[in-house]
Amino acid sequence: MLNQKIKCLDYNVFDEVLIYYTSDRILTGFCFVDGDTNDIKIQIVFEVDNIQFESKYILVDPKDFINIEIGDILLFRTNGTLKNIFRINSLDNVLFITEQCNNNCLMCSQPPKNINDLDYYYNLNSKLIEILPYSVLKIGITGGEPTILNDRLIVLINQIATKFPEIEIQLLSNGRQFSDIHYVHKLSEIGKKNLFIGIPLHSDFYVDHDYISQSNNAFNQTLKGLYNLARYSFSIELRVIVNKINYKRLEKISDYIFKNLPFINHVAFMGMEYIGLVPKYNKIIWIDPIEYKEDLKKSVLNLSSWGINVSVFNIPLCLLDENLIIYSVKSISDWKVKYFLQCEDCILKVDCGGSFGTSLKHSPNIKPIFN
Amino acid sequence: MYYLLPFRFERLDNYEILVNEVGDYLICPIETSNKIVSKQINENDEIYKDLISNFFISKTPIPALIDNFATRYRTKKSFLDNFTSLHIFVMTVRCNQNCIYCQASSKETDHIIYDISYETLDFSIDLMFKSPSPFITMEFQGGEPTLVFDKIKYAIEKSEILNISKEKKITYVLCTNSVELNDNILNLCKIYNVLISTSLDGPEFLHNKNRGKKNSYQKVIEGIDNARNFLGHDRISALMTTSFFSLDYPKEIIDSYIENGFSNIFLRALNPYGLVYKANDMKNYYSRFINFYKIALDYIIEINNKGFYFEESFTSIILKKILTPFSVGFVDLQSPAGIINSVVVYNYDGFVYASDESRMLAEHNDYTFRLGSVKDEYLNLFYGEKVIKIAKTWSNEALTGCSDCAFQAYCGADPVRNYTTQNDFEGFRPTSSFCLKNKAIIKHLFSLIINRTDEVMPVFKSWLNQN
Secondary structure, eight states, X not given: OOOXXXXXXXXXXXXXXEEEEEEEEEOEEEEXXXXXXXXXXXXXXXXXXXXXXXXXXXXXXXXGGTTOOTTOEEEEOTTSEEEEEEOTTOSOOEEEOOSOOSOOOTTOSSOOOOOOOHHHHXXXXXXXXXXXXXXXXXXXXXXXXXXXXXXXXXXXXXXXXXXXXXXXXXXXXXXXXXXXXXXXXXXXXXXXXXXXXXXXOOOSSHHHHHHHTTOTTHHHHHHXXXXXXXXXXXXXXXXXXXXXXXXXXXXXXXHHHXXXXXXXXXXXXXXXOSOTTTTTTHHXXXXXXXXXXXXXXXXXXXXXXXXXXXXXXXXXXXXSOGGGGGGEEOOSOTTTEEOXXXXXXXXXXXXXXOEETTOSOOOTTOOOOXX | OOEEOOEEEEEXXXXXXXXXXXXXXXXXXXXXXXXXXXXXXXXTSHHHHHHHHTTSEESSSSOTTHHHHHHHHHHHTGGGTTOOOEEEEEOBSBOSOOOTTOSSOOBOSOOGGGBOOHHHHHHHHHHHHHSOOSEEEEEEESSOGGGGHHHXXXXXXXXXXXXXXXXXXXXXXXXXXXXXXXXXXXXXXHHTTOEEEEEOOSSHHHHHHHHTOSSHHHHHHHHHHXXXXXXXXXXXXXXXXXXXXXXXXXXXXXXXXXXXXXXXXXXXXXXXXXXXXXXXXXXXXXXXXXXXXXXXXHHHHHHHHTTOOXXXXXXXXHHHHHHOSSOOOOTTSOSSOSBTTTEEEEOTTSEEESSHHHHHHHTTTOOTTEEEXXXXXXXXXXXXXXXXXXXXXXXXXXXXXXTTOTTGGGOOOOHHHHHHHHSSSSOOGGGOHHHHHHHHHHHHHHHHHHHSHHHXXXXXXXXXXXX
């Protein structure tokens, strides 16, 4: 599997290192499958300043090594694992800022952890930005809640915007930190032109929003944050993750968005992924998209009729009202997407974004469309 | 427990319409207001969520999102941001038509005392440039302004030169009956991007009858065609006035607008100025006008639902106030009023007036709304004693009968009209024709929104998205 060319950017093997997969330097690598566990393991040999280093056996997550390509950046970690953290031909690359979050949303697909990882990821990301190739068009910033990094997040964004003046940066945040106008002001002084900020809105009613995000005052802070961002003309995408608690007010949420947040650039209604906290809170939060078909239709068409850009993410076409098909976006990353056996007969399969392959449960209503 | 935020309500059909301070509405069952005020709304009721999220009630005495709400209020009132933007120049009151409803007291004469002087023009243009607004509309009115073409040309050219240093965005509008649109005029319009606003009352028999002339319609249509060919189709807009005679022909009027290539109409009621009509006649007129408007609007909705885009512009203005969070700059229906805040008139007589209607009063020797001479200082005119006095009654938030009206946010104040029709600046709502007409139209629109949602909303939204 790996018998090729790897350039190592940091020769201290005791540290975690970023390995830039390139054709410059020829090194060897051995790959084998552990007979007991079926794990794929590799060992790489790399050369820096004429000194050869041999890595430990590295456990490989197969999903990171599907279609590895020249230009990808791998992270070789001290625990002996190797992770593909930047894919040269992907538009879904992200800088992961932290596992911490000041919300704890009931349907979070990557539940936050209360660990002090800010320095670790800050250093890693800073190094990663340094070596990112100039061909990068788009980069995401995600977590956890990235703004927990506070001012150093702005430093990172500045680092990106300075190196790549034309890049599109998509920052995913719950928006609460932006209720501090000084923070927004500081952010505006750097990457405003490049920045596109995605913020979830769970309800138009603060109690529901706070309950879904399991945090008091979350709604008010997010709403103030949105107004502060608007004041500085940031580009904002509002994300409404449809769930059992908010679906009945979807149309009212859409009215609320048009009346109170008409300055946002895009609204995305999103289906849930049955992973993370969703299985745990299954009874309170999970809902089959087919059950909110009508509510979703009304709210999407309502916003669209007011000239607001609106899309539907993460819901297979067979669970959507036919009027919404044109709003559906293939939003699930290539390596995550899944189509079922019955999907083979569906005439809309090519246009369909499919389902989450990572989801532990799927709607029983997924069925082929024939006409 | 919860606290009340300011809101107003009105019963309509079997509902209560609740409207908050920024004009957002909720359609609720009868008795809802009473329940809200007597604190009978339960936190588990769905309506409790609606009321909280739409700023009708609050969990705390001051809502947590008061700053956001303030931003929304500022947005709704943002027509005030730049102060006076519409500057009307009454170039002459001479006219070559003889309209039966003429509000401008035009004169069929050659007497040049009815024309604006170059000196008045100079002073007026200087005043116009003193406006803080970066956007200026310079509108030429009459009488028939094309009768003094040289002065229009002079005024535009002078403004262009002064604007080299002032750097304002100027839009020129020429209000003309289009009867004498010759090449000189059209050339000037072409060079300076002048918009032409003309009058068309409907089909030939009706237009001619309103004009008191036999061939007016034919001349106007020729003028419109000529101007469209020369300047482009969208550079000419038309305005109609609903005379007593017009009231019987709503569909014919709309058909004639469509036949003549217009994609909108502004169903404009007579203004009770010029003192042509008796009070009793006018009362009867407005009830008939409301009926006329309803028939016309139904007809227009039907046309749109057949796939042909055609807008009723007065409806659009009201709907924008009701349905959107945005501000509407329409000088006849705003609070604080359009006079002085948004519009001012430089009259041929050398004086500055608060509005078009104000200078019409002056034709009857009533100078109540004359702010002063064009030779006066800007501050003395725009912030002078007269304006201070008018300002006390130019906000419907502070007028009896308006302050508690559910539709306050959609309506406006008009001290000039109050004074003309009811003898004081405050006015008296129960007998006000302004109130009668606007309230009836707003109620009618709500009734359509509630009872014929699927039929009317796509049409209404298509109009609003166009603007």
